[in-house]
Amino acid sequence: MNTLKDITRPVFPFTAIVGQEEMKLALILNVIDPKIGGVMIMGDRGTGKSTTIRAIADLLPQIEVVEDDLFNSHTSDYEVMSDYVKKKVEDGDQISTEFINVPMIDLPLGATEDRVCGTIDIEKALNEGIKTFEPGLLAKANRGILYVDEVNLLDDHLVDILLDSAASGWNTVEREGISVRHPARFVLVGSGNPEEGELRPQLLDRFGMHAEIRTVKEPSLRVKIVEQRSKFDSNPYACIKEFQLKQEELKSKILSAQQRLAQVNIDYELRVKISEVCGALDVDGLRGDIVTNRAARAFAAYQQEDNVTIHHIRQVIILCLRHRLRKDPLETIDSGVKVEQVVSQVFQ
Template identity: 55%
Template structure:
């Protein structure tokens, strides 16, 4: 069955597209949704699936005793607080929960390094938000910029909006998804049963005011990447299809993960992520053992293990909520802002997005620490993940991006590119070892020939026989 294509853009002037072209054997075959004939079995199967999906969506905001309420609606995930090592990864994820405007996190690393586990366990720390009950766009009851079209119309008319509490949603984009599933499409059920066209929201609508997670982001089709990027940039998704034109808010934190061995990301996609973290395999024997034992214990009884970590998880959630409350009052001096821009210019960061992200991340880190003023040390803590993936690529330059950012920070903030703090003592030792002149090799003196052992008295010596006559 051919699917329609949604035209997604940050502005209302998006180009429209009525159907999707599928190529088979070198020939283009275009077919509209309206022209597809369904038999009764197919139609009933589709209606049942739509009802199940609707019940699942309702369960996200349903309350006890109401239709669609599910007691254990949240998937049991590995506790975030029990992820061993990977401190930079956990910090970047927390910073984005504190300030979603940072722009998300890209996590690249080896197989089996808890990339997906860390992202999925982040749902335990997400705060609750107020939404309009029963609205598929997770509309805010007070902010028109975060309202779906139907709720905004009611809000403008002054009608009362029934509200409910829900945890910030996390929506995962499957690797084999389609453009229709991401953007939304025509609601076939209403088209068949009521004879009218209606919009069926996609993943971008469900991710509004939440997180959009793309696992194996480097393997996602380029056309789908463009759709997600357009919505992430403007915060709106515009769909024009089959005589329907609809725009809805799509403000979300984009989180991606992948293995660099399977392919690199396009520079356009790299720049859209606020922060990038490179995750390596843990080789410390004690840490590896702790991680393995934690995982085995979780697999044996997930609910009991999560209950053991409930106090730690609740303490971290409360700390994040406190940081979100402090964030608006955090200040940064103009001198530090000038130095941040100087670092970005020195290391050849394209555009201004890097300057903005570093400033926002530094403020979020200060709020997480419970303070109100950004210092030089706070900038040093976050500047690497914010800029390392934004540098211009040079095939002849073998220096790591994070190390180059570190040198630029030291040059601007400390006056000496080689001035490393105690936190970077290991890096300083590596540099000293690399620039040290090699010691001259000592020439080995030739060994003196060993004296032949003298024959014992009375022994026959054949060498004395040469030159003698008979």
């Protein structure tokens, strides 16, 4: 008999989502290569941002983790392994593993720093000499996806912590001279509505990609989206079954892209062109160059190709650069269009 714990809430199939190609591509590429640095999704209310993000997590193949480990530790990769598991591996101890769904962690808007980073029980440490760590959301999100809705309303200090952990892959908690460090490698996905305020430029720049989504204007497409949603709401399991084959195809495509990624090559001439575009757009720092290179390689792997071409770069470069341009209040042209113009000149 199924207990309440076993009954999972049905998730809208990723392949059933109509339109919003930019957001879907950005999420897929970050899943193929988490080092791209996450996605910031800005767009109107009610455009399916949350639905799409939950759907991508549901689509991913299960991961193997060390059993009863608080940090979803990997069994052989030191980068995503807690110190306790590392010690067991080095001592040659037997490690039992289990397969779990890719963690999808929602960060609530009112979350405190302790809730995000975790806490150290000082009393226990001082009285009993035991270092007791109560893991936070960053620990739970290791090797998964951390989703922050309305990221532009989140306290800047917390956004800083999230971005630091996402970039370094580690979270360190220090209290009264006691320090605990654990792996926290996750895909950071933030979403927001531009009407509710922008993110500070230096925080925006830390997101690998920036997808913009607009409400669909075409009546026939709108009808299709509404029908799809109604169909799912009235009978979710039938809808999931209908898209099962497409889901499996996409799942295996992502898996083979993850495996192929290491051997994808990007020519020196193309790397120079990418940097030329960044220079012409006056992009501060080198993050834009690095992310565009990574995203182009991930896209080539997704297309099952071993060499990056101009086509791959053109598909991803706007997503990687549009949020890194300096804001000019008198500028009337959209930043995406500006990137497109420079790309056209450089890649003639």
